[in-house]
Amino acid sequence: MASVQISDVRKSFGGFEVLHGVSIPIEDGAFVVLVGPSGCGKSTLLRMLAGLENITSGTIAIGDRVVNNVQPKERDIAMVFQNYALYPHMTVAQNMGFSLKLRKAEANDISTRVKKAADILDLTPLLDRYPRQLSGGQRQRVAMGRAIVRDPQVFLFDEPLSNLDAKLRVAMRTEIKELHQRLKTTTVYVTHDQIEAMTMADKIVVMHDGIVEQMGSPLELYDQPENQFVAGFIGSPAMNFLNGHLKVNGGQPYVETDNGSRLPISSAPAASDGRPMVYGVRPEHLDLASDGIEAEVAVVEPTGSETQIVARIGSQELIAVFRDRHQVAPGDKIHLRPRAEVAHLFDKDTGRRL
């Protein structure tokens, strides 16, 4: 096990810079998730950590050793690929033991370690099968088994669950998290799915356009997003954003939206009367009330445990989620009241949290 230090790392392909100075400290034994939309550079960063891509500038250190010029095989890391990259001509046991075989480990030693890893992952009955004969979830576990067998300093996961169906994905999520709690190996996990990030990570790194937008624990990011991008990216359904101006009326601050609704806030940033800003409120922080934002119900989506309502204020859509089963139908006029204490304010121009 080891810590990982990513310091001011940049990456250019030709003249095109895709990572603009990324610094991420990763503590020993942590489970860090890099999350962001496609093309944000998260996979590139992971591949640089693995040694599959060169580092244009900056340094990456694993433990105390800067690995910029260290060959991938000497970095003592194991990676699980999105398509699993299982060797199709080798059995499960051969796949898992391949790295040990290359290191000229003894046959006895290889088979003991493969058996031990297979035991952890419930792969023992499948050891003689070929990848083609396995289901998606089984292949995924073999890919993890191949990583575990090596007992590396760091595990790298590159979108490992995106080829699985929804149900299996949830099950594997738990399995990977359990595995980490058991082995306590430092793990860097890349995904575009914020639910995966929220459920699995000790620390989430939100990336966007080659920079780190915010780092922190899942709940920190959820409760205190530093900017509008993170606020919109973390949480599902996504946070509602309403454009408006800050007003203060008799010491009581509020945001007046462009179409005249008054939105409550608990405290106002200083000297900001009349300043244009974006008001953010999560769907679960809207309550049905007799006053508040007047909206027309467009769609009602019950999921059983909760009901999601899409409502329109003029041309803008607002999503609200209720645990109670309110009787509303499309076309109904409702009033939605945001909870002031959990509302977020962002600067209209910079998107920064106020």
Next chain:
Amino acid sequence: MTTMQTSMPARVVHTDTRPLWERLRTNRNWLALWFMLPTAAFLILFLAYPLGLGVWMSFTDERIGRTGVFIGLENYDWLWHDSIFWLSVFNTLLYTIIASAIKFAIGLYLALLLNRHMPFKAMIRAIVLVPFIVPTVLSAIAFWWIYDSQFSIVSWSLIKLGLIDHNINFLGDPNMARASVIFANIWRGVPFVAITLLAGLQTVSPSLYEAATLDGATDWQRFRYITYPLLTPIIAVVMTFSVLFTFTDFQLVWALTRGGPVNATHLMATLSYQRGILSGRLGEGAAIATAMIPFLLAAIAISWFGMQRRKWQQGSDND
């Protein structure tokens, strides 16, 4: 693998009481038969019939201009005691084995080279294909000049460089002639092997190499444990074809040496042509051609059973 679906499951057919024509009209196999008929007719007329006729002819004493009568194995008996026939068998095997082995080695090397990222990749790939697209006879004539006993550019260049002091007798000396035709065949055959293997290499997922790199494999180990095993199915196919083409080669040798000097480069195909067409003994020529069949079947069988053994390609696909 998918299997062909018929429109009617078997048990439905049993209870179907409609008239025969009605049943046939909706039967997909009946329709498929009509679609296959043109191809089948073509293959029977131009492949199966000539082959059958050739085999039959080998059991007769047919000559050009005279219908033969059945003489049993007399032609084969005659060939069995014919040293020139055995020399042609030896030449054919030598030609096939050496040329195929070298074509494989060079072809694989070129394929690996072309699979790398390099400048002008598309152009280099196109250039590699050139020997393949030049008509065989034209390239044979070019080689004929290159190998000419007086005007050979190779001899001329080596003399100018001061490496030798007289012309090389490329096509006059038996072993030299064998080496020369084998070289020409290799030059012509390498592009086919290289391009086909390159196509095979490109089906190997790059992430397998990345996984192997992280697993600690060196360049050689990546080739030995990933590339080579994953390429074996396509190697089996391409080498089967290469061996078949080489074994039955006629044009290059006929254009370069006509089997000479003193039959040193006579292949079974050229000998068959010489005896059957030029000398007019169709029966004997057919017997020589028919004698090639067991060798060809053996080559196919080897690659067939080689491919059968690869368990990892079988089993259901669970994507």
